[in-house]
Amino acid sequence: SYEVTQPLSVSVALGQTARITCGGNNIENKNVHWYQQKPGQAPLLVIYTDKRRPSGIPERFSGSNSGNTATLTISRAQGGDEADYYCQVWDGTTAYPFGGGTKLTVL
Amino acid sequence: QVTLKESGPALVKPTQTLTLTCAFSGFSLSSSGMRVSWIRQPPGKALEWLARIDWDDDKFYSTSLKTRLTISKDTFKNQVVLTMTNMDPVDTATYYCARTNGGGAFEIWGQGTMVTVSS
Numbered sequence: 001s002y003e004v005t006q007p008l009s010v011s012v013a014l015g016q017t018a019r020i021t022c023g024g025n026n027i028e029n030k031n032v033h034w035y036q037q038k039p040g041q042a043p044l045l046v047i048y049t050d051k052r053r054p055s056g057i058p059e060r061f062s063g064s065n066s067g068n069t070a071t072l073t074i075s076r077a078q079g080g081d082e083a084d085y086y087c088q089v090w091d092g093t094t095a096y097p098f099g100g101g102t103k104l105t106v107l
Numbered sequence: 108q109v110t111l112k113e114s115g116p117a118l119v120k121p122t123q124t125l126t127l128t129c130a131f132s133g134f135s136l137s138s139s140g141m142r143v144s145w146i147r148q149p150p151g152k153a154l155e156w157l158a159r160i161d162w163d164d165d166k167f168y169s170t171s172l173k174t175r176l177t178i179s180k181d182t183f184k185n186q187v188v189l190t191m192t193n194m195d196p197v198d199t200a201t202y203y204c205a206r207t208n209g210g211g212a213f214e215i216w217g218q219g220t221m222v223t224v225s226s
Contacts, residue, residue, distance in 0.1 A: 001170070033212040035154075042203055042219050043154065048212040086154055090211025094167040096144070096156035 002030075004089050006099035012077045013107050020102045022070040022087030030091040032070040034063060037101075038083045046085075047072060074104070082106050109133035111143075111204050111217035118223050119194050125222060129187040129204030136162055137182045142207040145178065145189045147200040148219075155200075159207055160187055196224045 005023040012018035022032060032050050035043035045054050047063035050070065060075045074081055087099040115127035127145070134141055144159040158178040159167045168176050177190045187204060201221045205213035 031210050031212070033210075035213070042216040043213070044216070045212055045214050048208070048214070049210045054214065088154070088156075088211075088213070092211075094159070095170070096146075096159075096211060096213075098154040098156070100153045 002089060002091070002095065002097050004087060004097050004099040006085075006087060006102045008100070009103045009105065011105045011107055012074070014079065015076055018074040018077050018081070018104055018106075020072045020074075020085050020087075020104065022072070022089075022099050023068055024070075024089060025068060027068055027070050027089065028066050030065075030089045032063070032065050033088045033090070034061075034072045035086045035088065036081075036083045037086065043086065077104075077106050079106050109206060109215045111206065111215060113202060113204050113217045113220040115202070115220050115222065117221060118225065120226050121195055121224060123194050125189075125191045125194050125198070127189045127191075127202055127204075127220065127222075129189070129217060131185050131187070131204070131206070131217075134206065135182070136160075136180050136185070136187070138162055140209055142209075143180070143187045144205050144207045144213060145187075146203045146205060146213065146216075147198075148203070149197075149200040152200075157191075157202075158189060194224045198222070199224045 034047040037043040050065040051063040111131040141162040145157040201219040
């Protein structure tokens, strides 16, 4: 099965840029999606297919995917961005592996 | 507006069968390209995809749970049902349903329903 790895935690100063990585073998050949999950809430799709933003998601959220690493970038981080972030991969098969999640702390 | 809502028992005993219902609105599962998945999340742990059903009634299951899962749909009621047999305490989790797009993203999620497996 395909394994996806994320750092357990990332910290960012208020107003600065946070980068959360998602690692996997040749992940650039797969669709990578990103979800934000706040305590007690369902996940929210914030980036799909590497870099596309769903309607209503701020432009501060962006994504990239190259080589063995996909990255979620959050510019001008706000306190409301504190959450767990999960990447999820899809390659057209019937498996949807998730990463273990990254806790983002805004200092 | 697309919404999904899960329902089912909050508590099941070990070895019992769990039946969960996802009631949705704002789209039809008989329309080409529509898909609904189930995903679960044990307390404090990561998300895990379980199963998916498509508009054409194609069904797909997690390899590790395939023998225990059945997914079905009732197009007229706008519902998707997931059954999981032989429940175990390790299956304690919040269970979500989500509309799934053609690129494998879970684009709209329900609020989730918490299921505890305990005797």
